[in-house]
Amino acid sequence: MELQGEADIPAPLEEVWNALQDPDVLKECIDGCQEMSRSTTTDYVAKIRAHVGPVRANFSANIRMVDVVELSGYTLEVSATGGAAGFGKGVAHISLQEEESSTKLSYEVSGIVGGKLAQIGSRLINGVTNKMAAQFFEKFVDRWTANE
Amino acid sequence: MAEHTGIGASVKRKEDARFITGTGRYTDDINLPGQTYCAFVRSPHPRATIRSIDTSQAREMNGVVDVFVGADLAQDEIGDLPCGWLVKSKDGSDMIAPPHPPIATQSVNYVGEPYALVIGETPEAAKSGAEAVSADFELQTAVMDVATATQSEQIHESVPSNRSYDWELGDRDATDAAFEQAAHIAKIDIVNNRLIPNAIEPRAALGSFDPASESYTLYTTSQNPHLERLVLAAFVNVAPEAKLHVISPDVGGGFGSKIFVYAEETAVIWASARVGRPVKWTAERSESFLADAHGRDHVTHAELALSEEGEFLGLRVQTIANMGAYLSTFASSVPTYLYGTLMAGQYKTPAIHVEVQAVFTNTAPVDAYRGAGRPEATYVVERIVETAARELNMDPSELRRRNFIRPDEFPYETPVALTYDTGNYEASLDRALDLAGYSGFAARKAQSEAEGKRRGLGFSCYIEACGLAPSQVALSLGAGVGLFESAEVRVDVTGSVTVMTGAHSHGQGHETTFAQLVSDKLGIPFENVSVVHGDTRRSDYGLGTYGSRSIAVGGSAIATATDKIITKGKKIAAHMLQSEEENVSFDDGIFTIPDSNESLAFGEVAFSAYVPGNFPLDELEPGLSEKAFYDPANFTYPAGTHICEVEIDPQTGCTEIVSFVAVDDFGNVINPMIVEGQVHGGLAQGIGQALLEHGIYDSDGQLVTGSYMDYTMPRADDLPDFTVDTTVTPCTHNPLGVKGCGEAGAIGATAAVMNAMTDALGVKNLAMPANPETVWRAAQGG
């Protein structure tokens, strides 16, 4: 899976930056996220209930922020295990750039899925993972644009 | 008049009665009192170091009886799974076989490798327990590409460059010299795709331990129960051989994948003693995909040197063979002695040089799959011969004919270590050309083109060395076991006969063919002969069923034992008729003294053998039961011509096989119906490789064709009606003149299909499987 995109967020850089580190915001934007908490300044643990058609799998995820450049960007390393379903691993490069009256968010996401999901659902994996990643950024951007 | 049931008759099968009524008895149908169930915890990662394994949560779960890890087996001194064939590299050094613990201890090296097992009261409890086991893995980069494996990160500490061996066969200098003389050199790069055997019955094992006798019984889906017992006893150290009873009941297909000794049956039988209860494991299909040995997976470059007139002068082959993560039971022999030795094909190529590097990758172990080495060899030879014919603008059948070994040239010694005993390759080619309507092909092609389709025809003139044996040859080439076969023919008091054979039947119809053979030789009704196989306590020994060896080796053992019965019968008859043994003749079930009125039916002699009222006991023992161990002098060499005709829809890339002709020489045939069935099944697998089947790992090491949603199994509507026929040159060195037929279809078909596909598309090469998108792209570009 490979996904990239960018969005203009009508909010100041600092606000967007803070939102990107806020476990509550992250929880809200990750589809199926049931719990999200920060364990260190750069580490989060989450419980995510992935729901794709008939498949419903509970994943425990560890999320770590690396290469953090304050107010500019970071890389998220996500690793999730879902019992019988298998595991998922992903890397998201996120960068912010201050624009005149908004903040430009750019992202590049790549990931792999392993275990039974990969073995049995290979026809769907690309579509599903892309959708999940795209949804995250959509929801994130929607926080500022939805009510306009 | 009684139905002819002897040699050469298409007798309906004895075994069918139970299979068509649902009363067959497969391993998973067997249950023992107090039985528990085993689930394996398998690695989701292709390569990782195991830092720790946490079994605590699983142990606490309802219905979980026990949880074991590799260290528990090691503690009981359970050994590694061995590879039974030692191949040497060019420089004389031994192949490197990395340690292969049945349950991983330090590291995991392919997705699906077991690292723990959970024993549960029910299958569901075991599976839930398995889900609760977790491991702390340190992930490492997986080696996934066979072509670059030797330059990739080293997987096993003991295996530099991930290379098990670097082997060669043939004369390099002579071959180089031949190429210098060449008027034309044809070259080809081909990939022999990875296949997943997919016997429809998943593997299963049920182990039990009897503390009173300190002995173990293992029911398992094995093609060779004696070999299973030998390996588990001698190498894996489960128990002494005499304390191990292995039973392979009805087995639902093997195709090679059930030859090998695997982690699962090893763990199950060991665990049965640890938990003090029988332990059963039945693979789910998703497990089979991950954990059965896969097949093929070669990358090859080949070159053929030809003279101006199209004479083959020399053949050069370089192959990299994927072994997967470990060396499976016979893995090392497949791309070497079952592959390189077949590079002469049906041709008088005077100089051949083959080089094979066997490399490790982070994938499931690769071992024999129907044909084992010989389909790969045939694919190389027949694809390059076809390529040469096209480049030289010659009729491909004529180029082959020009280079065939002729009937008067047998025995023929090839430059790659084999001596073909007999054959008549032109006879099968001619018959196949006739059946395929070759002369009308051009008109059919024109017709297809007028309809916007592409039509192609491809040949494959294959040869195989099978009837796997002879022990002397195999042992000298590195085999760890002999390859003879045993038989016992027991005549019962009432004249019925029980035949014990070491050749297990899992679809091949031994219960019928072997009974035909014995009833024919003894002149007794076919119904009176019962064949017993698959039980180490009931037959003496056996090396099992693979390499198309059952009739040639197992059948010959039975024939030899039956001859001994006749000899003993003559002795008894001579005594009963008060004559000399030399005066007794035996024919069609009757012992007679020629030129006299005196005769005895076989049943009378049998009865007398067990009611020896006045036997001269110092000269004549009571009883009528004989054994034989048969070890042939040579391989057998079935050969034939397959012709495939395809029609392609260039709009979609869909291929239809419009005709498939197979003319095979199996020597003498005991049951033509069964032989035809074997050919059909082999063809389906060969065609499957060419057009449908592919085991694919993604670059992250996940098996993405891990279910029937993505691994394309040939279905009825993927395949045509087949046209099959035989020609006969009897094998010269076994008592039956038979050669074996189990693998021919799979060996010959693939090249015929791909030669037809490339012919239709007008391209030199096409990747397998030639699925619709591949074909569509070739049709656009070609």
Added chain:
Amino acid sequence: MYSFNYHRAQSIDEARDMYSSGQDPVYLAGGMTLIPSIKQRLSSPNEVIDLGAIDSMKGTLTSGTSIRIGGLTTHSEVASTSTIAALAALAGGIGDPQVRNRGTIGGSIANNDPAADYPAALVGLGATVFTNDRSIPADDFFTGMFETSLADGEIVTSVEFPMPTRAAYVKFPNPASRYAIVGVMVAETGGEVRVAVTGAGPYAFRMTEMESALSSNFAPSAVADTRVDHSDFNVDLHASSEYRAHLVRTMAQRAVAQIA
């Protein structure tokens, strides 16, 4: 298989009640997707509510202008009773005979597998989905990969297909699973031409360019060169997005050829 509680609902209302009072419930219609998913331990509902006994949701009602098919009607029943030949052919080509004997139209569309056949029929023929609460035009029913506009607990009770003037469905099956790599339904119905595609994207969609081309010239050649944007198409082992785009054109031409 994880354990769950099985309930057999005798009526739609009872099913709804069971659903709303249950923890993590699912409906079971034919079970052709749900049961394998549970078996594989990829799904673990607590309550499985079997709709199979609700006879009012079974069978086909044909009038002069439309066919109404109960949500629990099996594919094989549709194949043998549908008076819309293209719909019968589509139903008769789903999965395999055993699947067609169990799988239902309601179950299939509620699941909305991106490669299922029925969504192309609903969208292509301009069907209406009836639920226990409301009716939904097919164009609004399918909303994403495995997503529909059904509310939580809502049940597809029937689907109504207007009788088309002409219609044909042509499918390019996945060689392994026999799902659609691409399936195209072309129909002229209620005076308009509709072209619906399944298998190619995340869910069934209409090819409006083809529709307008066919409106002026109902011939295979009209869709032969239609540009098919495949940037959001599915990609898997069996077909790239580019090949799927080509198949959309090819299947569309073949469907048109059947009825032109």
Added chain:
Amino acid sequence: MVDLTLRVNGKKHSLSVEDSSLLSETLRDQLNLTGTHIGCDTSQCGSCTIHMDRKAVKACTVLTAQAEGCEITTIEGIGEPGDLHPMQEAFREHHALQCGFCTPGMIMAAIGLVNESDELDGEQVRKGLDGNFCRCTGYHNIVKAVLDAKQRM
């Protein structure tokens, strides 16, 4: 647990099964009808094919509880040695089986196909057996057997 009555091969069985038990499991484990085989976990191979109310279905994809009230027929219920079903006869006659593992499901699917078809040719038989894998025979003889049985049934 669910208490239910199953009608299998003309006999009634009163059983108590797990809510989640599959019909294939109940047939094999509780009724000892082991002719219904399990060859896959994605409902494709067809080895477990039986009849529910005369229709071929895959017993691995039916909950036991769903089968209550249905007439279930398994391979053990269609004929026996000496009184074989014409399809069983034809399979033997035409050597349409080798290892025998897919055979019960294949026979049940074939009977279902013949029951539901007025006319059958080779191509229709091949299509009609889409739900069943055989790895041994290459299907050639299975097609012959089904066409022959069609004449006899």
